[in-house]
Amino acid sequence: MPYTIAEKIIAAHTHEKNVSPGDIVDVSVDFIMVHEVLGSRIVSILEEMGFKKVWDPEKVLVVNDHWAPAPDTESAQIHVRNRQFVRAQDIKHFCDVDGGICHQVLAEKGLARPGMLIVGSDSHSTTYGAFNAFSTGLAATDSAMILATGEIWLKVPEAIRIDIEGQLPTRVMSKDIILKIITDLGSDGANYKSMEFFGSLIDNLSVGSRMTMCNMTVEAGAKCGIMPMSSAVKDWLEKNAAGREYSPVSPDKDAEYSGSLSYDLTDDPVEPMVALPHSPVNSKPVSEIGDVEIDQAFIGSCTNGRLEDLEITAQILKGKRIHKDVRLIITPASRRTYIEAMRNGTIEILMDAGAIVTNSTCGACIGGHLGVLGPSEVCVSSTNRNFQGRMGHPTSRVFLASPATVAASAITGIITDPREV
Amino acid sequence: MRESQVLEGKAIVFGDDINTDQIIQGRYLQLLDYAEMAQHTFEVVMPDFVQVVEEGDIIVAGRNFGGGSSREEAPMVLKTNGISCVLAESFARIFYRNAFNVGIPAIVVKGISNQVKELERLQVNLLEGIVTPLGSGKRLVGERIPQKMLEILRAGGAVEWYKSLYR
Numbered sequence: 252m253p254y255t256i257a258e259k260i261i262a263a264h265t266h267e268k269n270v271s272p273g274d275i276v277d278v279s280v281d282f283i284m285v286h287e288v289l290g291s292r293i294v295s296i297l298e299e300m301g302f303k304k305v306w307d308p309e310k311v312l313v314v315n316d317h318w319a320p321a322p323d324t325e326s327a328q329i330h331v332r333n334r335q336f337v338r339a340q341d342i343k344h345f346c347d348v349d350g351g352i353c354h355q356v357l358a359e360k361g362l363a364r365p366g367m368l369i370v371g372s373d374s375h376s377t378t379y380g381a382f383n384a385f386s387t388g389l390a391a392t393d394s395a396m397i398l399a400t401g402e403i404w405l406k407v408p409e410a411i412r413i414d415i416e417g418q419l420p421t422r423v424m425s426k427d428i429i430l431k432i433i434t435d436l437g438s439d440g441a442n443y444k445s446m447e448f449f450g451s452l453i454d455n456l457s458v459g460s461r462m463t464m465c466n467m468t469v470e471a472g473a474k475c476g477i478m479p480m481s482s483a484v485k486d487w488l489e490k491n492a493a494g495r496e497y498s499p500v501s502p503d504k505d506a507e508y509s510g511s512l513s514y515d516l517t518d519d520p521v522e523p524m525v526a527l528p529h530s531p532v533n534s535k536p537v538s539e540i541g542d543v544e545i546d547q548a549f550i551g552s553c554t555n556g557r558l559e560d561l562e563i564t565a566q567i568l569k570g571k572r573i574h575k576d577v578r579l580i581i582t583p584a585s586r587r588t589y590i591e592a593m594r595n596g597t598i599e600i601l602m603d604a605g606a607i608v609t610n611s612t613c614g615a616c617i618g619g620h621l622g623v624l625g626p627s628e629v630c631v632s633s634t635n636r637n638f639q640g641r642m643g644h645p646t647s648r649v650f651l652a653s654p655a656t657v658a659a660s661a662i663t664g665i666i667t668d669p670r671e672v
Numbered sequence: 673m674r675e676s677q678v679l680e681g682k683a684i685v686f687g688d689d690i691n692t693d694q695i696i697q698g699r700y701l702q703l704l705d706y707a708e709m710a711q712h713t714f715e716v717v718m719p720d721f722v723q724v725v726e727e728g729d730i731i732v733a734g735r736n737f738g739g740g741s742s743r744e745e746a747p748m749v750l751k752t753n754g755i756s757c758v759l760a761e762s763f764a765r766i767f768y769r770n771a772f773n774v775g776i777p778a779i780v781v782k783g784i785s786n787q788v789k790e791l792e793r794l795q796v797n798l799l800e801g802i803v804t805p806l807g808s809g810k811r812l813v814g815e816r817i818p819q820k821m822l823e824i825l826r827a828g829g830a831v832e833w834y835k836s837l838y839r
């Protein structure tokens with residue numbers, strides 16, 4: 252039977268002879284990531300299940316990242332529980348409050364590799380599709396079952412094929428492309444489906460830019476977003492996963508897709524895009540949104556807080572000052588990102604321009620701490636969700652954009668095309 | 673869940689794209705006590721929800737109910753508030769799964785969003801997926817709950833289901 256990438260990976264992880272879309276199959280999981288939801292929910296569910304030992308302590312990553320370091324006693328208690336669990340269960344991979352955001356940390360540790368089937372207790376676990384892995388988000392109870400057994404049931408998804416040819420124009424980023432794609436699809440346009448990306452753009456993108464795109468596939472409802480192996484991924488794995496095995500997966504020639512989209516950036520270049528409140532699938536080219544004054548500009552998160560994101564921000568801010576009525580908050584996605592940006596001078600440029608650089612955490616992205624919005628405030632943000640109240644007060648408004656657009660907007664005080672500053 | 677189970681309750685009606693942040697905002701997720709967290713249910717989209725809701729009530733919604741975060745807290749706060757069932761034009765996948773995991777049936781009923789009035793009483797036949805708004809007496813035919821989800825529901829949620837499998 253001809254398979255899509257997702258079907259092929261699922262088929263390799265189940266006892267069923269064949270799989271087809273709609274089938275519910277039991278799969279073995281290669282790796283699971285859990286964050287604060289472990290301490291807040293999963294631990295007590297495991298107790299209720301009567302569970303004693305993790306199925307494989309080498310195949311689990313525990314991260315304290317959402318409220319890091321703890322801003323209140325509730326978060327602190329959750330972190331304590333996570334640390335206790337890690338010790339008691341002898342979990343091999345642990346990242347405490349100093350390490351960074353789960354999806355970035357997992358990638359940096361070389362734990363996402365081609366052909367793997369990965370689950371995370373977080374909806375943006377689709378991110379690892381950038382590494383040619385099948386990965387999806389589930390919640391506490393399902394994560395508990397995986398921790399106990401290493402297995403879970405999944406419905407085999409239909410797939411949408413997305414071909415993108417051409418190159419990114421200057422200061423247009425993969426964030427702009429994915430905002431356009433999910434807006435074209437709508438908030439449930441890929442519900443239950445696998446979004447599979449192909450074409451010369453995808454083959455040539457950096458690993459970080461691929462992660463941004465797979466990260467946001469869930470905003471169109473997708474179960475996973477997957478890309479084929481590329482040379483950038485190969486280099487990444489050589490650096491971060493040396494000596495560990497993997498097997499790249501390509502789709503079969505006559506694999507069936509329930510839908511398809513195609514973009515040719517050579518004929519039809521994508522402009523910098525902005526998603527208007529209160530939905531990530533509500534995007535327009537920046538030239539069509541009018542004058543939007545901002546109070547806060549935020550660069551960070553598992554979507555766009557990586558080194559390349561901080562570097563393009565520095566390129567735009569170099570020698571300039573941010574607008575006097577704007578605060579620019581920058582949260583590197585991981586400790587490693589922070590250190591690299593410090594060593595190559597990026598952090599200094601950002602701070603000279605007036606940015607506040609925080610430790611690595613989810614922080615402002617989830618309205619937790621380090622950049623919560625007040626009543627009626629407006630923020631332009633490099634994150635992935637602008638749901639009402641997501642980053643603070645219910646009357647605040649969040650516009651999603653690329654780091655380049657956020658940086659340009661921080662200078663002018665209104666949401667601005669990064670090619671114009 | 674018994675084979676013939678028919679639920680009855682009043683409808684609380686929402687539109688399209690109600691996401692999990694709207695059901696329960698991220699900033700309340702550190703609260704370990706569900707009763708405390710449940711006080712903030714639908715705080716942004718329907719601030720008086722916790723006053724209006726009664727044991728056995730039914731949520732009726734449009735397309736893509738429960739999109740966004742994977743938080744299981746979303747169906748849990750509904751359950752804590754006494755919601756017995758969610759009916760929508762469509763569900764986001766993680767919410768759908770989570771709802772059954774915590775023991776709340778979710779049924780896809782095409783066309784339901786403009787067939788039910790706010791606070792109207794509904795009867796829901798869980799096995800057949802048939803919904804009857806008692807005001808109009810119309811018979812709305814929803815999708816049948818898949819076998820796997822029925823198993824989980826019958827067990828009383830995923831924890832009990834898991835226990836029965838691995839005992």
Ligand code: SF4
Pocket residue numbers: 317352353354373375551552553554612613616617634635
């Ligand atoms: S950075 Fe934001 S989107 Fe990413 S894992 Fe953290 S809270 Fe979720």
